[in-house]
């Protein structure tokens with residue numbers, strides 16, 4: 457187990473926050489592109505893996521195919537393309553071992569605040585100790601220094617999932633469970649379960665629980681687009697067999713990136729035919745008399761929100777078998793025995809699962825200061841989706857919301873490493889993006905999901921033109937990040953010796 461010594465020996469060149477898929481990926485790029493740099497990965501929990509370790513609900517799996525959700529530098533070899541959490545965690549642990557990241561991950565340490573010192577050209581990072589040992593008490597805070605912060609802290613609050621205020625919830629005599637806080641010993645065998653929600657979590661849970669429960673009902677207010685996809689990608693698996701893991705994986709990635717792009721663009725450009733095709737696919741997998749138009753007909757267009765994938769049509773299979781069903785309606789109140797809907801329907805339940813989402817939170821809720829002044833994130837603008845205006849030496853890992861998150865993280869890491877190389881060569885010690893205050897801005901994420909909409913006014917903004925856009929397309933990011941300029945009119949590089957007031961942009 458790595459100790460605090462790695463943190464306290466002196467300024468780290470880079471402090472990576474979070475040992476999820478983003479932080480581990482950043483560790484790889486630092487190891488390979490900047491082997492002489494000192495860095496540590498601070499992880500607030502006692503394990504690596506982030507999302508893929510936190511969620512413990514039955515069936516927890518990816519929505520994305522792992523040929524694109526995996527790292528560019530590490531082939532995904534498992535035959536499952538839509539993979540369950542244990543397989544993703546195995547892959548991440550392999551990545552940790554292959555890059556000897558165990559030597560640099562410090563667990564149970566949470567960054568609670570970071571404060572940039574312009575005079576020292578350093579971040580002062582307040583670290584909260586989440587565990588105890590013979591020399592320290594849980595809750596002790598200590599301060600460490602780092603030249604750069606790379607924040608791989610994900611996008612939601614780990615402490616608490618989102619549950620709306622349901623009227624009468626206190627009357628319900630059964631058990632209410634949120635998927636983010638799944639009791640590992642929850643016994644649902646032979647029980648009546650209602651899952652509230654229609655997102656990726658609900659459509660994963662319902663078929664996964666259906667074989668054990670007496671019955672499971674998915675209760676949704678608004679339907680989502682649900683697409684059946686094979687769990688195994690036979691073409692990719694064949695390519696890996698014939699061409700070898702490395703080449704087969706590289707080709708599978710290109711194939712799937714192209715596939716995702718085509719589907720996304722077609723849905724956005726031709727929403728009506730796309731809607732018809734999805735409806736026909738759903739109807740073909742559902743019983744003949746099933747009310748497809750009530751339960752699988754969202755009021756928005758395909759890809760205005762993320763589509764839900766069901767591997768091998770498992771949700772449809774459970775509905776066909778009669779072990780699962782869907783109700784679409786509004787809740788009037790929870791009752792002693794379940795839920796009463798506005799149309800008078802009563803749903804009996806022993807267990808109610810509130811698959812109602814996440815609380816969006818950036819940077820683990822950390823306080824970000826520059827020379828002691830707290831930065832109002834909503835007044836910052838994202839630069840190339842990697843930095844925020846006015847915050848020096850700070851990189852953030854926010855991936856795609858319309859395709860695999862990781863596709864963007866790899867490109868961000870490449871740009872970040874090129875920036876470090878340039879700064880070493882030119883002996884600059886800091887860089888910040890400077891936004892024109894008159895620049896038009898728009899919300900950081902163009903995404904209609906509830907958890908995004910609830911948080912938009914607290915989030916940074918994006919501009920309307922490159923390099924200030926938060927692009928959601930690999931091809932645009934290849935231009936903006938892989939090939940993008942490291943020096944431009946918006947980047948203010950500085951050297952330690954130059955006082956802040958007199959420093960000029962390069």
Ligand SMILES: Cc1cc2nc3c(=O)[nH]c(=O)nc-3n(C[C@H](O)[C@H](O)[C@H](O)COP(=O)(O)OP(=O)(O)OC[C@H]3O[C@@H](n4cnc5c(N)ncnc54)[C@H](O)[C@@H]3O)c2cc1C
Pocket residue numbers: 473474475476477478479498499500501504505506507508511517518519520525565566567568608609610611612614656657819820821822853855856859860861862
């Ligand atoms: C159930 C579920 C399924 C998903 N499926 C997909 C999918 O199929 N495809 C897809 O593209 N995306 C998916 N996502 C989104 C997913 O979260 C990301 O794709 C990806 O896992 C995020 O990785 P990350 O490393 O950036 O963040 P996370 O996985 O959230 O990891 C962040 C890490 O940072 C740590 N941390 C946070 N704050 C601090 C701090 N202040 N100090 C130190 N450590 C800190 C956390 O403990 C955590 O370990 C899913 C999300 C959920 C919730």
